[in-house]
Amino acid sequence: MAATVPHRVQRLVAISVGHPGGAWGAGGAEQRAASWYFLLFQYQGKAEQLLQADNWRLFREFMGPHVGSEDMATYIRDLFRPGALSAGLAWYRANFQVERFAATEPALDMPKVACPVMGVWSTGDQGLLEPQMLVSSKFVREGLWRYERIEGAGHWVPRDAPEQLNELLLQFLPLPVKL
Template sequence: MAAYHPAKHVGDMLELLSRLDVDRCHVVGHDWGSGVAQGLAQFAAERVASLTLMSVGDSSVLLGPDSWQERQRMWHMTMFQFAGLAEEWLSRDDFANLRQMLAGHADRDEVLEPLRAPGALTASLNIYRAALPMEVQLGEPPARPPFAMPVMGVWSTGDPYLTERQMTALASRVPERWRYERVEDAGHWFQLDQPERVNELLLSFLKENG
């Protein structure tokens, strides 16, 4: 299970930067990628020129004592912890339940097809199991240090899984150069729903901090 932990992914990113001989870079992450990007920015701040976080924001709000609204939206995070049961429920009736969960994904069928391979669905769920086991979901969220680089948070108004509050809360961890943007008329995968708007925001932010 250690191979699926976010800390391993942060290590992979650092190794990639070293192999490419890249000292610093602009980092963009969506959903789980946002969590990994935050890990990189916290543990190797000198390597991150700017940070763009999409959909997923402050984990202390997602898992904190006042997070009932967030937990209601993220009920699947708990369900995914039950090995075997989660796989059966998601794949039942030709992935009917997973299809419903991915109803807003523009490339849903393309995403689902690889999960038919033996072990693929379990491998996907192991990311949740390694990063958010029950003891983490029910425990006190760890203290998070402030970010030392410019940060842009982007949230979409049609996201059924994540609240706006957990994104805007990041402002308290960015002493300087915090920017927040909302993408209207888009769901959780807003980079697919509104690609031109997302590209506009990214290019603007990178120009500010290039």
């Protein structure tokens, strides 16, 4: 949206996930290995079955050590509702092209983002590696890219490092926010 309808976006914050045009080319085989789950999620029905098997074992492993037992129980309870897990996986199914998984060139041809952009990535993210965030700078006009790295948090930065993220957001976003 920031690239194609620029008058609608004053500033953009990308948390954990870099620009979709460069993600797969950046990080090479290491990024593809870390993002194996993107392929799994394409198998409707089978992915749901595997994630729930053995008391949600694969899902628990996938979510990683940053998730406490109380949060994990809440996630599983919510995803166990009829259709909820499939609805969550539908995002991956709609926004990921399997044929682009091995891409070495940008996947999207679109204008550069013309507003200030802050990319935030965390060192504990095991699914999306740092190069896929760093390459995002190539998709933003010169001088409008800012990169912030948070140490120790996992993929879910708002959950894992809310104070650090809020501090960065308050520095980056103009106040008051006009809706």
